[in-house]
Amino acid sequence: MPTTTARQYLSQFVPKLYTVLREGYGWHDLRSDAIAGLTVAIVALPLAMALAIASGAGPEKGLYTAIVAGFLISALGGSRVQIGGPTAAFIPVVFVVIERFGFGGLILCTLLAGLMLIAAGLLRLGTLMKYMPQPVITGFTAGIAVSIFSSQVKDALGLRMDALPAEFVPRWIAYGKHVATAQPAAIVLTVLGLAAIIALRRWRPKWPGFLVALLVCTAASLAFALPAETIGSRFGELPSALPTFDFPHIPFERTLELLPSSFTIAFLAGVESLLSAVVADGMTGGRHRSNGELVAQGVANIGTALFGGLPATGAIARTATNIRAGARSPVAGVLHAVFLLAFMLMLAPLMRYVPLAALAAVLLVVAWNMSEAENFRHTLSAPWGDRVVLLLTFLLTVFFDLTLAIEVGLVVAALIFMYRMAESVEISSGVRATDDDLPGYDPALAVDEQQRTRLPKGVEVYQISGPLFFGAANRLDSLLDQFFEPPKVFILRMRLVPYIDASGVHALKNLATRCARRGIVLVVSGLQPQPNRVLADMALGERPGQLHFTSNYERALKLAASLAESRDGPAEHPPPGAQ
Known part of the structure; x- marks a missing residue:
């Protein structure tokens, strides 16, 4: 490879952090990034715990993911203002992997997904992500939103149940059998949390609504001694120490069985991170390096797996919050991870009192935001082929499997595209x-x-x-x-x-x-x-x-x-x- 070509190729993977520091970075930049990082950390704290619990893991796993992956994505990524960490898109697939293969299986899945993302970046596949059919993205995103909503009914109502089925229909059958065990205290806290989030979004949109809702619900639970399940009652004390390398039993012998789920995690991480980077570019006028971003996502997923965390990707909502808070560089994302680590070390003893119903309220709002109901309705007015892809991907995501939904959605979208192209000939x-x-041509x-x-x-x-x-x-x-x-x-x-x-x-x-x-x-x-x-x-x-x-x-x-x-x-x- 000629020297010039090699230099151009390698330039795609230069972290934006290096570019920013080389251009010059001053005190005012650091001040803006520190304020933005603190703001995002406050937003990410309740989300990280809620997403981990919804995925079938302990709340500390979400915090580890936000700290380790958030740091690596910002330090090595191809976007100036991308914020990385656990996201709602992973909940269905992570829940199923943990249920079937244990947490060690998830570690292996995340490692494989990280390697896939690095390979995709090195092969310069990042630019191909923009060709992803919108009906497929809308369909599986709406399907994931329904799955998240479904997963939170137990904690939102305080149902007395043992294991929660992974499949959609058996899960709702189980809810129906245990509906009589609903706890009024949990319902009250869920409604209180939803009311607080909705009210703050309407009258105080700049306030950290999720964190305030958790504080309000926790204060109400303690003040009135409500018999509601909390983080402490289910998971015990949260660790108040630095994350360490964690190697549970990893079922390497089941690697082939885990490949489909690994592909799904890699696919979701790649698509969501690049979509987030595109949104950030639109808000800031910048331009991200898509292939470098994929490599950084791969390294971050390997890193979070080695620390016993969950899959991670770029988070659109947290990235937008980072930009609105005045972030100027990846330093904001790095500091967001540092602030989260400080919160975990200092506040771990207090987090045990947070009601699970309050976290359910947070995720119910996340599910609604993720559903993009207006965009879903709008796509239903598209040509018949797009409607078929949208509904097929949505239904497969909800009732069957996210991996199957993505594969079938892409294949059907490609077939419909080929049919349309053939018909256009x-x-x-x-x-x-x-x-x-030619001169003299008269269409008449x-x-x-x-x-x-x-x-x-x-x-x-x-x-x-x-x-x-x-x-x-x-x-x-x-x-x-x-x-x-x-x-x-x-x-x-x-x-x-x-x-x-x-x-x-x-x-x-x-x-x-x-x-x-x-x-x-x-x-x-x-x-x-x-x-x-x-x-x-x-x-x-x-x-x-x-x-x-x-x-x-x-x-x-x-x-x-x-x-x-x-x-x-x-x-x-x-x-x-x-x-």
């Missing part, structure tokens, strides 16, 4: 007297009957409009069957074909062969650069007397006239079976 016998861009005179009067005797012409790819290539197979009497020369206009693939070249080659068998000369006119290059690469060139290429239609007409005149008579009909 037009092959018609109508031709214009001159090309659109472009009538088939008038156009065809210019064709020399024994010459037929068809025009292809649209990409000639595998979804539309078979349309060429029946072209010759449309002639009552085979012509001497057949002109195929390809001026409006911007793209051709191997299947298109194969179909064109078969058409030329069939023409030769019938004694018809094929003339291809107006090749654009990409089709011209692909035909040359695949060695489909001129065959004198059988296949010719011209740069435009006017030259094709002249060549066709001379070829038709040089032939002794009309082309003979082929014997049966000659095709």
